[in-house]
Amino acid sequence: MRDWLNPNAITGALYLILGLFVVFVLIPIGVDEPSNVEFAVLAPSYWPRIICLVLAALGLGMLVRTWLSLRSGVPEETDEENKISEMVFWRAGLVIAGSFVLYAVLETLGFVLAGTIALALLMLLAGERRPLHVGLISVGIPLLLYLFFTKAASIPIPAGILEPILV
Amino acid sequence: MFDTILNAFVLFATFENAIALFVGVIFGVIMGAIPGMTTPMGVALALPFTFTMQPVTGILLLLGVYKGGLYGGSITAILINAPGTPAASCTGLDGYPLAKKGEARRALDMALYASCTADFISNLSLIFFAGILASFALRFGPPEFFTLIVFSLTIIAGVSGDDLLKGLGSACLGLVLATIGLDLIYGSNRFIFGEYQLMSGLNFIPVLIGLFALPEVFSFFATKTKPHEISALAGLSASFKDYKNNLKSIVRGSLIGVMLGAIPGIGGAPAAFLSYSEARRTSPNGKNFGKGELEGVAAAEAGNNGVAGATLIPLLALGVPGDIITAIILGAFMIHGLRPGPLLFQDNIDLIYALFMGIMLSSAYLFIVGKVSIRAIAKIADVPHRILFPVVLVLCVFGAYAINNTIFDVLVMFIMGIVGYGMRLLGIPAAPFLIAFILGPLLEDNFRQALLLGKGDLTIFVRSYITWFFWGLTSLTVGAMVYQRTSGKKNMLAGG
Known part of the structure; x- marks a missing residue:
């Protein structure tokens, strides 16, 4: 079973499941078919259906290839850039989870305050320990970006709770 | 004729024109280099400033922003792998690996040289072949576009790495x-x-x-x-030898850009990818593409910038804007009481020639601004990674939001x-995904x-010599790739 847990087999399974999921679940519920379609190939669902069937076929092909290589005893070549065993996933997971927290508070706290907190925490997590650097950069960069977008480019960026000061 | 050129020169050779074009190029480079700020946005922001200017001055300012923006988009693609435009994402395929190897400056230099050369060739095409290319472009209908895009997609096999199925x-x-x-x-x-925000589809930039x-x-x-952490500035600039070695790809990419740019609605991205694909196919270093090959940067940028002058061909010759930027420039013409098209050539030929002179000058400005900015901008790659x-990440958040002023794009960016x-x-x-x-x-x-045009009849896809031409090219490319892969595998087996 562990032999199947290689990137190629996982990718093949993902392609197969995703392709079939879109064809049999997402297209029926997510694509509105008009009643006046002249030719089948013009239907809104035609293009995504064809693509996903090809995706599923590619996934099946990859799984068959893995099975054949396992049967013959010759290991498949994998071309993954990063060695998964050398990864510290908790830190990446923390950054990903933190990204969604940042997204959730962006409008309430405002881009400057949320950006400052996020930048300071990320720099500390990345190993930057100089307080002056952390302080200046985490405050300065979001503030500069805010001023550039709002004043120079006239793009309104939510200031959140800092609105009375910044706007 | 001589009188016309002299009149045009008088119209063009003013201090205001020279400054407006220069400022436009600087503004465009800055706009293109900031994720979230697009070239069309830059041109639109500059438009109100042209209202009080002379027509030539105002239009040159916008053209400067346009040309600067095309190059600027490649800067962040090379340095931080955050392309400012869809076309620049092709430059990042090799530009970013080069930056990671400590050769950011070399990549930026090559991108600039390729951009300026392609821009120059594109301008010459605009001046000399506007009429011919405009009539050629008009023969492109949906079937011709379709076959062209199918051919462009053959590049996917080239950038799929060793595993074609995965790609x-x-x-x-x-x-x-x-x-x-x-x-x-x-x-x-x-x-x-x-989710109503999905109605217009996913925006390119947050996805990229x-x-x-x-x-x-x-x-x-x-x-x-x-x-x-390698100092990016420790690497050398691109040498003249580098430029000479890649000149073939640059010229070919420029011509691809010119041909595609003259067709309304195509834009820089397909030109960049097609140019990249052709360079990869013909280069002896084809296998290094995607891993930090300078020729890949040169080819992508040449294709991208080759469209710059050519997109003005349908605009000036026919009055047809090929993309958002030329549509804004069309608006600038109309604000000044001018209507691009055959009549403009008849009634305001001195203005057209004055614009051509300004356009030629913009290539030189782009070179100067690019060279100066590279020294400053490449320092970004010197910043410690922990900072x-x-x-x-914070820059990406601001950039993704600024595209449409919607927090939804930030979510799309995080999910992607x-x-x-x-x-x-x-x-x-x-x-390949991109x-x-x-x-x-x-x-x-x-x-x-x-298919609508042909009432469901598939023979519409072989209706003209253009479709046959692209089907032929696609078949040849796919055949060559199949041969390359099978012969490569045979050689590997024979070699044990």
Whole structure:
């Protein structure tokens, strides 16, 4: 079973499941078919259906290839850039989870305050320990970006709770 | 004739024109270099300033922004893998690996040289072949577009790495994602699920930033041993030899850009990818493409910038804007009481020649501004990674929001970041995804429009010599790739 847990087999399974999921679940519920379609190939669902069937076929092909290589005893070549065993996933997971927290508070706290907190925490997590650097950069960069977008480019960026000061 | 040129020179050779063009190029480079600030946005922002200017001055300012923006988009693509435009994402395929190797300055230099050369060739084409190219461009209908995009998509096999199945699957994912939004023919919903912000489909820029820049950030935090931080400025500039070695790809890419740029509605991205694909196919270093090959940067930038002058061909000769930027420039013409098209050549030929002179000068300005900015901008790659990557994440958040002023785009960017990171862990190449996502809507729309035109008859796809030409090229390319892969495998087996 562990032999199947290689990137190629996982990718093949993902392609197969995703392709079939879109064809049999997402297209029926997510694509509105008009009643006046002249030719089948013009239907809104035609293009995504064809693509996903090809995706599923590619996934099946990859799984068959893995099975054949396992049967013959010759290991498949994998071309993954990063060695998964050398990864510290908790830190990446923390950054990903933190990204969604940042997204959730962006409008309430405002881009400057949320950006400052996020930048300071990320720099500390990345190993930057100089307080002056952390302080200046985490405050300065979001503030500069805010001023550039709002004043120079006239793009309104939510200031959140800092609105009375910044706007 | 001589009188006309003299009048045009008098019209052009003013201090205001020289300054407006220069300021336009600087503004464009800055706009293009900031994720979230696009070239059309830059041109639109500059438009109100032209109201009180003379027509030539105002239009030259906009053209300066346009040309600067095309080059500027490649800067962040090379330095932090956050392309400012869809076309610049092609430059990042080799530019970013070069920056990672400490050769950011060399990549930026080559991008600039290729941009200026392509821009110059494109301007010459505009001046000398506007009439011929405009009539050629008018022969392109949906079937011709479709075959052209099919040919452009053959590049997917080239950027799929060693595993073609994985690469093709990645392209399928990109094509499926590109179908989200309102169906263009029937106006029905596709994968919207009640979220009205999905009606216009996913915006390119948050997807590009999410797919390319965020996985770099996540990977940085996930790596136990921090990579050795190489000073980007320690690397040398691109030499004249580098330029000479890549000149063939640059000229070819420029001509591809000119041909595609003259066709309304195509834009820089297909030109960049097609130029990149041709360079990869013909280069002796083809296998290094995607891993930090200077020729890849040169070819992509040449294709991208080759469209700059050529997009003005349908605008000036026919009055047809080929993209958003030329549509804004058309607006500038009209604000000043001018209507581009054959009559403009008849009634205001001195103005046209004055614009041509300004356009030629813009290539020189681009070179000067680019050279000066590279010294300053390449320092970004010198910033320690523990500071750079957190800053990149915050910059991406601001950039993704600024595109449409919607927080939804920030969410799209984060989700695509996770998708991109997952793809990286599984060894799924992101380049085919990106190419398919950008070219997918063009492919589908033209496929369906052609079928509507032909009332469902598939022979519409072989209706003209242009379609035959592209089918022929596609068959030759696919055949060559199959031969290359099978002969490569045979050689490997023979070699044990």
